[in-house]
Amino acid sequence: MSDINKDAEKQEQLLKELEIENILAETHEMADREKMKRTAQKYRVKPKVADIFSNADMKPRLTNANPLDLDKEEESNNTIVGDKNAATMQAELIMDGAEEKVQTPEEAEREAKEKAEKEAAEKAAKEQTGKIVTLTPEYAEDTRFSGEVLSTADAFKEGPVIENITSIDIAVPDEKAEEKAPEPVPEKETPQTPGEPQKPLERVVAKVPIYRPENPNETLNIKAGRFSEVVTTEYEEYIRSKNPSVITHVIRPEPKPETEEDEKEEDERSTKEKILSAVVGFFSKDESDDDDIPHEKTKTIEDYTGDDDEKSILFELNHNIRKLFSRTLIMGIITLLSLILTVVTRVIPGAIISAVPVAPAAYAVFNFLLVGFTIFLNRVAIMSGLTPLLRFKGNSDTAVAVASIAAVLQTIASFFMLGDMTVFSVNYYCVVVLLAFFANNLGKLIMVLRVKDNFRFVSSKGQKYAAKIYNNEYVAGKMLSGTAADRALIAYQHQTGFPANFLKISYAPDPSEDLASKIAPITSVIAVVIALFYGVVKLSFGGALNTLALITALAIPVSTLLAVNYPVRRLCKTLLGYGAMLAGYPSIKQFCDSTAIMLDANELFPTDCIELEGIKTYEEYNVDESLLCGIAVLKEAQNPLANAFDSVISETGESLPEVESVLYEDELGLVGWINGERILVGSRNLMDKYSVDTPTPEYEDRYTSKGRQITYISRAGRLVAMVVTNYHADQELQAELQRAEANGISFLIRTTDYNITDDLVAKLYGLFYRSIKVLPTGLGHVLKEAQTSTEETSRSYLITGGKAASLARAISGSVKIKSNISLAIMIQLIAIVLGILIASVLSLYANIGVMGSLEVLIYTLFWGVAAIAAPAIQKP
Numbered sequence: 001m002s003d004i005n006k007d008a009e010k011q012e013q014l015l016k017e018l019e020i021e022n023i024l025a026e027t028h029e030m031a032d033r034e035k036m037k038r039t040a041q042k043y044r045v046k047p048k049v050a051d052i053f054s055n056a057d058m059k060p061r062l063t064n065a066n067p068l069d070l071d072k073e074e075e076s077n078n079t080i081v082g083d084k085n086a087a088t089m090q091a092e093l094i095m096d097g098a099e100e101k102v103q104t105p106e107e108a109e110r111e112a113k114e115k116a117e118k119e120a121a122e123k124a125a126k127e128q129t130g131k132i133v134t135l136t137p138e139y140a141e142d143t144r145f146s147g148e149v150l151s152t153a154d155a156f157k158e159g160p161v162i163e164n165i166t167s168i169d170i171a172v173p174d175e176k177a178e179e180k181a182p183e184p185v186p187e188k189e190t191p192q193t194p195g196e197p198q199k200p201l202e203r204v205v206a207k208v209p210i211y212r213p214e215n216p217n218e219t220l221n222i223k224a225g226r227f228s229e230v231v232t233t234e235y236e237e238y239i240r241s242k243n244p245s246v247i248t249h250v251i252r253p254e255p256k257p258e259t260e261e262d263e264k265e266e267d268e269r270s271t272k273e274k275i276l277s278a279v280v281g282f283f284s285k286d287e288s289d290d291d292d293i294p295h296e297k298t299k300t301i302e303d304y305t306g307d308d309d310e311k312s313i314l315f316e317l318n319h320n321i322r323k324l325f326s327r328t329l330i331m332g333i334i335t336l337l338s339l340i341l342t343v344v345t346r347v348i349p350g351a352i353i354s355a356v357p358v359a360p361a362a363y364a365v366f367n368f369l370l371v372g373f374t375i376f377l378n379r380v381a382i383m384s385g386l387t388p389l390l391r392f393k394g395n396s397d398t399a400v401a402v403a404s405i406a407a408v409l410q411t412i413a414s415f416f417m418l419g420d421m422t423v424f425s426v427n428y429y430c431v432v433v434l435l436a437f438f439a440n441n442l443g444k445l446i447m448v449l450r451v452k453d454n455f456r457f458v459s460s461k462g463q464k465y466a467a468k469i470y471n472n473e474y475v476a477g478k479m480l481s482g483t484a485a486d487r488a489l490i491a492y493q494h495q496t497g498f499p500a501n502f503l504k505i506s507y508a509p510d511p512s513e514d515l516a517s518k519i520a521p522i523t524s525v526i527a528v529v530i531a532l533f534y535g536v537v538k539l540s541f542g543g544a545l546n547t548l549a550l551i552t553a554l555a556i557p558v559s560t561l562l563a564v565n566y567p568v569r570r571l572c573k574t575l576l577g578y579g580a581m582l583a584g585y586p587s588i589k590q591f592c593d594s595t596a597i598m599l600d601a602n603e604l605f606p607t608d609c610i611e612l613e614g615i616k617t618y619e620e621y622n623v624d625e626s627l628l629c630g631i632a633v634l635k636e637a638q639n640p641l642a643n644a645f646d647s648v649i650s651e652t653g654e655s656l657p658e659v660e661s662v663l664y665e666d667e668l669g670l671v672g673w674i675n676g677e678r679i680l681v682g683s684r685n686l687m688d689k690y691s692v693d694t695p696t697p698e699y700e701d702r703y704t705s706k707g708r709q710i711t712y713i714s715r716a717g718r719l720v721a722m723v724v725t726n727y728h729a730d731q732e733l734q735a736e737l738q739r740a741e742a743n744g745i746s747f748l749i750r751t752t753d754y755n756i757t758d759d760l761v762a763k764l765y766g767l768f769y770r771s772i773k774v775l776p777t778g779l780g781h782v783l784k785e786a787q788t789s790t791e792e793t794s795r796s797y798l799i800t801g802g803k804a805a806s807l808a809r810a811i812s813g814s815v816k817i818k819s820n821i822s823l824a825i826m827i828q829l830i831a832i833v834l835g836i837l838i839a840s841v842l843s844l845y846a847n848i849g850v851m852g853s854l855e856v857l858i859y860t861l862f863w864g865v866a867a868i869a870a871p872a873i874q875k876p
Helices: 002-043 086-095 105-129 147-152 227-239 271-284 307-347 349-355 359-377 379-391 398-414 430-458 473-480 502-506 511-538 541-554 560-578 585-591 623-636 640-652 684-689 697-704 731-742 758-765 777-788 804-845 853-872
Strands: 204-210 245-251 464-469 490-500 580-582 596-600 610-617 661-665 669-674 677-682 709-715 718-727 746-750 772-774 790-795 798-800
Touching: 307 349, 307 359, 307 430, 307 853, 349 359, 359 379, 359 398, 359 430, 379 398, 379 511, 398 430, 398 511, 398 541, 430 502, 430 541, 430 560, 430 580, 430 853, 464 585, 464 790, 464 804, 473 490, 473 746, 473 777, 490 777, 490 798, 490 804, 511 541, 511 560, 511 804, 541 804, 541 853, 560 580, 560 585, 560 804, 560 853, 580 804, 585 798, 585 804, 596 777, 596 804, 610 640, 623 640, 623 669, 623 677, 623 709, 623 718, 640 718, 677 684, 684 709, 697 709, 731 746, 731 758, 731 804, 746 777, 758 772, 798 804, 804 853
Parallel strands: 490 596, 490 790, 596 746, 746 772
Antiparallel strands: 204 245, 464 490, 464 798, 580 798, 610 718, 661 669, 669 677, 677 709, 709 718
């Protein structure tokens, strides 16, 4: 029984000892962690001053004596213990919220003396003010006074006495130079007869009171802040005196500027020509009405080549925007009227004819006026559309230009085919033409607005970065091996001195232009052939013209310009918010097939994304110097971890030692040399490789259990410190990388931090691990060389401010919008082909009358809206 008790006592004693050991171990560990935190706090990035204050005005609050008594409304007694003097009493008043000031006896005596001196000075000034000073007038030599001239001068009509100083106009010269006598201004020469002698010029003398005291005072005592008031009062009193002194100034009439004969040319045009010129100039003048831009002869600028071109280009862009806006607005009103007429004449024709007996004829006249005014308003676009058709080519204006000519012919022919006035027998397809002109003008306006916004970014101050595609296919293939990319098209950005070819890229043809140039000549020929065939088969000239107008109207890609420029403008506006500029469709074409983006680890993990959790030191001698050596190696290698120490170096003013050489070993860390000593910064495996003792893996696991990273620093074969860090993802970059990955983009990363691996980036940024590849040292140098290169000029395909998020957003947007634009073009092409087929079949096998203008309008609107809305569902 006793043996059992002894065993129980031993077991209990062992448990107590084990518990004590655990407590001691936990105590040591807590102390160790606290010491690491204090050491890390010394090197951690300091928060901004604005983040320390708890209140918005960043002022200390002394309302409550106890900061915890926030709910109490009682006033706290903020008192100061001890002997009270002027300083302590003033502090107590400030704490109580009073604004009174307590003075010491010396301060009170000094203030009394200053007050007495100021009163004496004021009294002396008042006595001096009451005196009347009489001075002898001074005149220039050979000066003749004429009272008659003075009495008739405009400047002296109100009277000889100056009642108030505020009525005197004094012109103060801008430059403070030596005063010179005013040169006499020559009077305007009056025309003289040949025999009449020229009269000598007379001088008019103006008498202006001047102040000259009898006894000049070198010192004038005036209260502070009252200098202007005293001088003004004294001068007013003086000029009201009976005998003020005067100084003479010679005044001559200012000559009127002679107008040059070139500027004043008589307009010898007739009244009719003047009216026609005014109407044409209202819609097609080339001069701007901007008040902020000087009206001067501008030279033609082909493209943006420097800061000197900025004002001229903005002038031209603003001018184009105003012209297109006014044209679009007018076309919108015309199109709306035509739409209303088309719907009303189809829905309630009887009511209209009963109200207006000649309604069909009025309808024909009204359509003729609308089409004629539209052709006049868009005559430049029509000419530019018809000109390439002579070479069997086209552009975005060709189809609508051909349709407008056909609409005019149909409208003119309808005057001879009205027949009975009791019904609207003619279907006018000009409503589709008017709608197409409106959509084209609106698309061009959106394009110019996009160019203007982009130009403001390109011409702004600051360092610009140009995006490019890496052109070495062999090296690019090596970089992308092991990723999900199927083609080696890697995008990256580098510094550029000037973005070139901006306007050329911005106004380059887009797919709508390509579609029109290919399909417009074909559809024009088809329309003429079908119209001739209809006229021969049906033996109807009017029917042939109606068929021509119908086929050409259906052959217009109504919303192509709008469907292309609207999404591109919206994407460019979004990118400008990210600090990136996409010039136009050539930029989209340049980057739409990209499969990867080059990134640096410093872009993935900037200063705010690396948190310094703790630093455990293993040496007491020269710890700070050893840590500075490690920081110097990190900074020389452009390691992201060095960013966490930048503020410490700048605040303490410590200078980093010079690094002789540094080498990054893949997945291990950095090996550097400083003053002949080897500095290691990296993993446990790097320390083991160079025979540096490190803590046990079990001890290391205590700090890496919650996703933290460990970095060791050694100097001359001795372990100096263990740095515990925690990496976070940049929120803005994370969203853009995920968006880019969804569009099939992979990411190539260069790093000199062994902690940054494929798994870490995939975990923190929420990406698929096969979309990420941390490049080895050799390929990393290639990436660094590409990113750090600088060009004097770079093409303005894609210009950014240097942020990785901007590049990723622009690349993913280019990939996505390319498919959206292709979808819009395909929808519009289907609408044209299907419309021509339907119209040809129905007109030949039935009659042209079955294709009503309202049905054709609905068909055009349906496909036009579909071409714009379908791509907009998938936001790029």
